[in-house]
Amino acid sequence: MPQPCVLVTGSTHGIGYGIAEAFARQGARLVINSHLADNGALAKLSALTECHFIQADLSTAAGAVGLVRQAREKLGRLDTLVNNAGTFLDTPFDDLTEELFDRTFDLNVKAYVFASQEFVRGLAPGQEGASIILVGSTNSVMAERHSVAYDASKGAVLMMVRSLAVSLAGRGVRVNGLGPGIVETPLTKRGLDVPGVRKSLNAQIPFGRIGQPEDVGGAAVFLASPAAGYITGQMLFVDGGILAIQKTWEPPV
Ligand code: NAD
Numbered sequence: 001m002p003q004p005c006v007l008v009t010g011s012t013h014g015i016g017y018g019i020a021e022a023f024a025r026q027g028a029r030l031v032i033n034s035h036l037a038d039n040g041a042l043a044k045l046s047a048l049t050e051c052h053f054i055q056a057d058l059s060t061a062a063g064a065v066g067l068v069r070q071a072r073e074k075l076g077r078l079d080t081l082v083n084n085a086g087t088f089l090d091t092p093f094d095d096l097t098e099e100l101f102d103r104t105f106d107l108n109v110k111a112y113v114f115a116s117q118e119f120v121r122g123l124a125p126g127q128e129g130a131s132i133i134l135v136g137s138t139n140s141v142m143a144e145r146h147s148v149a150y151d152a153s154k155g156a157v158l159m160m161v162r163s164l165a166v167s168l169a170g171r172g173v174r175v176n177g178l179g180p181g182i183v184e185t186p187l188t189k190r191g192l193d194v195p196g197v198r199k200s201l202n203a204q205i206p207f208g209r210i211g212q213p214e215d216v217g218g219a220a221v222f223l224a225s226p227a228a229g230y231i232t233g234q235m236l237f238v239d240g241g242i243l244a245i246q247k248t249w250e251p252p253v
Contacts, residue, residue, distance in 0.1 A: 004129075004224065005075040007031045007068065009058060009115065010085025012041040014185030015135065015213050019082055022217025023224075024048040031071035033085070035059070058085050059106045061114035068118040077127070080224040081119040083112040084135040088150045088187060101149045108153035109160070116164060120173060131174040131224050134161050138181045138239050158235055165233030174232040176223045181239025183211040206241030215240075 006023045010016040011032040020032050020041070029050045032041055035057040045051040052074045056067040072078050086108045089100045116132050123130055136157035143151045161177040168175055182201055184192060192198055192210065202208055219238045222228055237243050 004028045004079040005030075005077050006080045006082065006224070007033070007071040007075075007078055007119075008082040008084055009033050009064075009067065009111070011082075012036070012039050012053075014187060015180055015183055015216050016082075016084040017041055018213025018215070018217040019084060019135075019220040020045055020051075020217075021048070021214065022221045023080075024051065026221055028080075029075050031074055033058075033067055033071075035085075058111040058115070059103065061110060064111040064115040065118040068115050068122065072122050077124060078119060078122065079127075079129055080131050080133065081115060082133045082135070082220055082224075083115055085111065086135060086153075088147070090147050090150050092146050093148055096149060104149040104153050105156075108150070109156045112157065112160060116175075120168060120171070123171075123173070128172060129226065129229075130172065131176070131228075132164060132168075133220055133223050134164075134175070134177045136161070136177045136179045136235055138179055138237060138242055140177070140179055140235060142243065161235055162233045169232060174223075174228070176228070176231060176233070177235035178216060178219055178223065179235050179237040179239065179243075180216050181205065181211055181237070181242040183213060183216065185213060204242075204245075205239075206245050209240065211238065211240055 006028045008016050008020045011020040012034040020030055024045045031052045033054050033056055038053045042053040054067055054070050057063045089104050112134055134157050137154040139151045139154040140158040161175055165175040201210055216238050219236050
């Protein structure tokens with residue numbers, strides 16, 4: 001079996017980098033991406049495997065399609081697409097604007113759809129083992145206050161996983177989701193740095209700690225692997241137990 005060829009969107013830092021690094025450690029040939037210039041991720045991953053960086057803004061369908069095409073050109077083929085680039089732009093609900101809503105959906109939903117479409121169009125006849133991973137969130141199934149655009153976009157990701165899975169099953173393409181819980185990344189740094197927030201979250205998460213990007217990477221490698229060959233249409237939550245816990249009977253500490 002040749003080394004798998006993997007494109008991870010939004011992967012110069014945060015969860016995307018954690019996923020790319022996990023694939024790199026398995027010897028996958030990689031393309032990483034950001035809308036910004038490379039920040040040193042390319043050199044770190046190139047020490048582990050063949051890796052290419054493509055700068056591309058995924059906030060338009062054309063940007064998403066162009067990235068997938070360029071990635072295929074670099075690697076010769078693509079076996080796995082990880083749609084990861086996403087953002088959180090919510091404000092208190094009364095202040096949510098059409099512009100913030102559209103920017104959220106353009107990146108978190110529209111780019112996933114059209115990158116996936118281009119990925120599938122480029123598969124070679126008879127190519128086996130292709131799979132798509134969509135990064136959703138615990139917010140795909142549970143809401144946060146004042147997170148309306150983000151929660152709606154991540155709920156859409158859950159249904160996109162199922163819809164793509166049933167649409168592509170006949171062509172042998174598996175489609176699964178990853179649902180991180182609360183993970184320490186540049187996206188969450190500002191919120192996590194508010195005094196008292198880390199302590200409060202650590203107390204609420206059954207594992208007693210906030211997740212790190214490397215906690216998510218192994219799940220992505222598994223979903224793309226032959227070990228997951230009969231799994232499609234599923235969302236694997238990587239959340240330290242957040243979704244498993246009932247309201248507590250314990251008195252506050
Ligand atoms: P992050 O902001 O730390 O990293 C996002 C990555 O996407 C970066 O590499 C950035 O350069 C890239 N990116 C941003 N805008 C882009 C654009 N327009 N075009 C191309 N690339 C772009 O975010 P993160 O926390 O690592 O989140 C990654 C994914 O995981 C997102 O889909 C997010 O919704 C999801 N998620 C994050 C958490 C969390 O707690 N951090 C929890 C659940 C789900």
